[in-house]
Amino acid sequence: MTSTPIASGSAALATDAIAPKRRSKGAIGFAVGFAVAALLTGLVTFTAVSGGGLGDPGSPVLYAFLGASLLISVVLVAIIVHRIVRIARGHAGAIPGARLHLKFVAMFSLAAMAPAVIVALFMGAALTQGLENWFSARVRTVVERGAGVGAYMVDTVRTDIADSVRLMANDLNQAAEGLRTAPETYGRYLAQQAEGRFMVAAYVINREGDILARAESNEAPAYSPPSDEAFAEADSGDISDRLNERTSMIRALTRLEAYDDAYLYVARPIDPQLLTSMREFSDGVDAYREAEGSRRTIQNLFALSYFATAVLVLLGAVWLGLSFASRISDPIGRLAGAARRVAQGDLGARVVVKTDTDEVDALGVAFNQMTAQLESQRADLVSAQREAEARSRFTQAVLGGVSAGVIGLDRDGRITSANRSACQLLGIESGALEGRRLIDVAPAFAELLNQPTPQSETPPVRIDMADENGPAQLSVRMNPVAEGGVVLTFDDVTKEIAAQRQEAWKDVARRIAHEIRNPLTPIQLSAERLQRKYGAEIQSDPETFKRCIDTIQRQVADIGRMVEEFNELARMPAPRMAFADMSEIARAAVFSLRLAEPDVRFEAEGVDAPIGLVCDERLIAQALLNLLKNAAESVLARRARDGEPKDGWVVLRLTDAETGVVFEVIDNGAGFPPHDRARLLEPYITTRAKGTGLGLAIVSRVVEDHGGLIELADAPNPPGALVRFILPKRSEAPDEAQIDLQQGAA
Numbered sequence: 068m069t070s071t072p073i074a075s076g077s078a079a080l081a082t083d084a085i086a087p088k089r090r091s092k093g094a095i096g097f098a099v100g101f102a103v104a105a106l107l108t109g110l111v112t113f114t115a116v117s118g119g120g121l122g123d124p125g126s127p128v129l130y131a132f133l134g135a136s137l138l139i140s141v142v143l144v145a146i147i148v149h150r151i152v153r154i155a156r157g158h159a160g161a162i163p164g165a166r167l168h169l170k171f172v173a174m175f176s177l178a179a180m181a182p183a184v185i186v187a188l189f190m191g192a193a194l195t196q197g198l199e200n201w202f203s204a205r206v207r208t209v210v211e212r213g214a215g216v217g218a219y220m221v222d223t224v225r226t227d228i229a230d231s232v233r234l235m236a237n238d239l240n241q242a243a244e245g246l247r248t249a250p251e252t253y254g255r256y257l258a259q260q261a262e263g264r265f266m267v268a269a270y271v272i273n274r275e276g277d278i279l280a281r282a283e284s285n286e287a288p289a290y291s292p293p294s295d296e297a298f299a300e301a302d303s304g305d306i307s308d309r310l311n312e313r314t315s316m317i318r319a320l321t322r323l324e325a326y327d328d329a330y331l332y333v334a335r336p337i338d339p340q341l342l343t344s345m346r347e348f349s350d351g352v353d354a355y356r357e358a359e360g361s362r363r364t365i366q367n368l369f370a371l372s373y374f375a376t377a378v379l380v381l382l383g384a385v386w387l388g389l390s391f392a393s394r395i396s397d398p399i400g401r402l403a404g405a406a407r408r409v410a411q412g413d414l415g416a417r418v419v420v421k422t423d424t425d426e427v428d429a430l431g432v433a434f435n436q437m438t439a440q441l442e443s444q445r446a447d448l449v450s451a452q453r454e455a456e457a458r459s460r461f462t463q464a465v466l467g468g469v470s471a472g473v474i475g476l477d478r479d480g481r482i483t484s485a486n487r488s489a490c491q492l493l494g495i496e497s498g499a500l501e502g503r504r505l506i507d508v509a510p511a512f513a514e515l516l517n518q519p520t521p522q523s524e525t526p527p528v529r530i531d532m533a534d535e536n537g538p539a540q541l542s543v544r545m546n547p548v549a550e551g552g553v554v555l556t557f558d559d560v561t562k563e564i565a566a567q568r569q570e571a572w573k574d575v576a577r578r579i580a581h582e583i584r585n586p587l588t589p590i591q592l593s594a595e596r597l598q599r600k601y602g603a604e605i606q607s608d609p610e611t612f613k614r615c616i617d618t619i620q621r622q623v624a625d626i627g628r629m630v631e632e633f634n635e636l637a638r639m640p641a642p643r644m645a646f647a648d649m650s651e652i653a654r655a656a657v658f659s660l661r662l663a664e665p666d667v668r669f670e671a672e673g674v675d676a677p678i679g680l681v682c683d684e685r686l687i688a689q690a691l692l693n694l695l696k697n698a699a700e701s702v703l704a705r706r707a708r709d710g711e712p713k714d715g716w717v718v719l720r721l722t723d724a725e726t727g728v729v730f731e732v733i734d735n736g737a738g739f740p741p742h743d744r745a746r747l748l749e750p751y752i753t754t755r756a757k758g759t760g761l762g763l764a765i766v767s768r769v770v771e772d773h774g775g776l777i778e779l780a781d782a783p784n785p786p787g788a789l790v791r792f793i794l795p796k797r798s799e800a801p802d803e804a805q806i807d808l809q810q811g812a813a
Contacts, residue, residue, distance in 0.1 A: 097146055097386055104139040105379055107132040109603075112372040136375045143382050150389055171392030178388075220341055221310070224317065228335050229306045231264040232319045235333070239271070240325035246271065246280060258282035261333065267316075268334040271323070274298060279329060286336065293320045293332060301330055315339040380604060398427045402434060409438060426589065472541075474555045475548070480504050480516055483552070505555075512543075512555075521547055530557070587627050594619040642683035642772050644797075649728050650674040652684060653719050656691040664699040666715065673721040680728050681797040682773055690769040693762040694732040694790050695719065701736025701788060708737070727775070727795040735787040744779045763790075770794070 111129050238260055245253040261269035261282045268287035271280040276292030293307070300307035301322045308319040316334050323329040401418050408416035416438060418431040472489030474482055485500040495508060506513045511530045530541045543557040598616045605612045650673075657671040695717060702715035715735060722729040739747065748767040763779075770777045770792045777792040 094390070097143060100139050100143050100146075101379065101383060101386075104136040104143070104375075107136040107139075108372055108375045108379060111136075112376065130371075133371050133375055137378070140375070140378045140382060143386075147382065147385055147389070171388070171395060174388075178384075221337070221345060224335075224337055224341075225308055225310075228308060228317055228319050228333075231266075231335075232306050232321050232331060232333055235260050235264055235266075235269070236321050236323055236331050239331060240323055243323070243325035243329075246326070246329070250280065254280050254282065264333075264335075266333045266335050270332040271326075272330050272332050273328045274330070288314050288316055288334060293318070293330075298330070310337070312342050315342060376603070380600075383600070395427050398431055402431055405434065415442070429586075429589075472555075472557045474500070474505065474557075475552065476505060476516075476555065477552045480506060482508070489557075511541075515543060515545065521545055521553075587623055591620065591623045591627075594623070642686055642769075644681050644683060646679055647682055647684040647687070649678040649680050649682075649687070649721055649730075650676065652688050653691060653721055653730075656688060656695055657719055659692065660695045660699060660717070663696075664703075667699045667702050668716040669695065669699075670716065670718045671721075672718060673723070674719075676723075678721060678723045678728055680794060682794060683769075686769045686772070687794075690766040690792075691719065691730070691732075693766050697762050698732055698734035698736060698788070698790075701738070702734050703736075705735070705737040705786065724793070727793045729791065729793045732790045733782050733787065735782065735784075738781060738786050738788045739779055747779060748777065766790075766792070 111132050239257070242253065242256055245256065257269055257271065257280050261267075262284075266282075267284045268290070269282045270278050270290065272278050272292070278290070281290075293301075294309075297307040297309065297320045301320045304322070306319055306321045308317055310317050315337050317337055318332070318334045320330055320332050323331055398418075398420070405416045405418045417435050420428050420431040420435070473484075473486045474489050475484040477483055481502060481504055482500045490496065490500060500508060506516060515528055515530065526544075528543045528545070530543055541557045543555055546554045546556070548554055594616050598613075602609070602613065602616075653671050653674045657669045660667075661669050698717040699715075702717065706715055717732065717734045720731040720733065722731070748763050767777055773794050775792055775794040777790070780789045780791065781787070782789050
């Protein structure tokens with residue numbers, strides 16, 4: 068291997084700074100050499116630990132591999148020294164950034180060297196002492212004696228069943244006449260004998276294996292006649308027993324002396340764990356003896372391989388320190404330059420951020436956000452004020468429009484007049500309100516009407532009502548009229564309130580996603596880096612280390628998924644309409660969930676023939692996946708709660724109606740709550756402990772954007788839930804040019 072010649076001072080560092088291809092080649096060469104050395108050392112270490120892989124632990128091939136690994140390590144040391152010398156020359160030449168770079172290199176090198184030396188000393192002592200303890204006389208005695216425990220327990224079971232068979236045979240000999248005269252009574256007697264002695268099956272058979280009488284429990288194995296050897300043992304007066312490890316059964320056979328040609332043939336179960344333990348004891352003793360024979364050779368080989376591993380770890384840490392020093396010092400230099408521009412009054416200064424993977428990059432992103440906020444703060448405030456005024460005008464228009472319900476009341480609270488909207492909002496047929504007391508028709512107005520009659524128009528009062536269509540919220544105004552009467556003007560603001568609440572949640576989602584997203588990537592990368600860097604090095608408790616790393620990665624993935632759901636809700640795109648086959652979308656969604664949830668049975672109905680519809684194919688697919696996923700989670704939750712077997716199913720049914728396509732998702736899960744189901748379509752409303760409350764909200768938004776309707780109901784055969792939504796058919800397809808533009812944008 069040839070190294071790059073060392074240039075002088077500033078020229079060397081400048082070349083290193085402006086020639087990324089050259090540095091990339093050096094990094095590739097180092098990585099290849101490091102990988103080869105690590106592979107050789109890993110093979111030797113595997114052989115030392117497991118006793119296999121490359122032959123006998125004392126094989127010269129292993130020591131040759133170790134020598135090659137150490138030789139490569141020497142070359143890697145030369146590469147690292149060459150790069151450090153170049154950085155030091157740049158510092159001497161006063162090149163900007165070289166001083167900070169050199170400080171980072173020194174810090175990383177010292178930080179990597181100290182743990183490696185300490186771990187090497189500690190592991191050497193721990194390995195020596197550990198091997199002595201593993202192969203001590205006390206451990207050897209425990210292993211040898213433990214191997215006989217399982218066999219002794221099986222012999223105990225054999226003795227017990229032999230005693231039981233002997234006593235049972237004596238009882239049956241005394242009842243021999245019953246086999247001929249009263250076979251049914253004899254069969255019941257045989258069953259009592261088997262049950263009292265914990266036999267799952269008992270048979271009275273002849274020499275040919277034909278069954279003369281039988282008694283079997285539900286756990287009894289299939290009957291198989293005894294072998295000729297078993298009959299021979301029974302004829303000699305002994306009790307023949309056979310252990311079947313596959314079925315975990317002991318079968319015993321003995322001759323019934325009081326019969327002409329009869330044998331008692333029984334079966335008793337044995338604990339499968341006992342048989343497994345006996346096999347594990349035997350395998351463990353064999354492995355222990357084999358390891359003890361090659362202990363010294365393994366110890367020496369492991370010590371050498373650990374030394375080679377420690378050298379590689381140290382070299383890798385120093386190389387990573389060099390790489391990360393460049394990644395940290397360069398962005399800090401760019402940030403310092405941008406800060407000087409801001410100090411001079413240039414608020415348009417921005418830092419070039421190539422990636423967003425660590426805190427230094429996050430600092431650059433935060434700097435850019437700060438300067439951007441200084442420029443756009445006034446515009447944002449003006450825009451927010453206009454938006455608030457527009458919402459206020461919209462609310463006033465809704466409350467004062469023709470869609471509002473208007474009811475006139477006399478001083479006694481009786482209805483004198485009511486418009487059609489009032490009848491619709493109260494769920495009463497038109498013309499059926501006049502002359503009735505409003506409190507009797509709508510008790511929810513009682514608290515408002517019991518107040519003193521106002522002297523002027525009152526502010527809007529919200530009243531909660533409930534009928535067969537679900538809860539509703541009314542905004543009510545009261546205006547006094549002559550003779551002590553009042554006029555009530557009210558409107559259904561349920562959807563408006565839900566929209567306001569959804570907008571508020573969308574703003575919360577944007578903020579949460581923004582605040583959580585930044586640290587997730589560095590946490591994930593740090594966990595992966597720890598796994599790669601220290602996974603093979605941790606020897607004291609590797610399982611705990613791996614479990615902790617897996618927990619970090621799993622939790623980061625869960626949080627990331629939640630952030631993506633927040634973003635989906637906050638930035639739901641407008642639908643891009645085009646012709647699509649609903650049957651194909653449904654089949655694809657069901658296929659995806661079958662792979663993701665194999666414990667739940669998914670079926671698709673009504674998807675054999677193509678069903679065309681003008682829609683946004685991606686949004687519809689997303690909605691179906693959300694519904695199927697929610698249904699599967701509900702099924703699994705019900706099974707976990709009730710302890711039922713794996714009988715969960717989810718059905719996606721499509722119906723091509725005249726005016727639209729009906730989608731139905733039916734499951735046999737936990738179902739919906741009986742009340743306030745409509746609120747489940749709002750963001751962050753959920754009945755599951757681990758749910759985010761965004762799935763149904765996104766589905767509702769997709770259906771609404773397509774001009775459809777959605778309904779939550781109970782499954783036809785409870786338990787379970789039914790989600791039904793219909794998407795209307797459009798009279799004509801979108802313009803072909805528009806479709807092409809949409810596809811090009813996609």
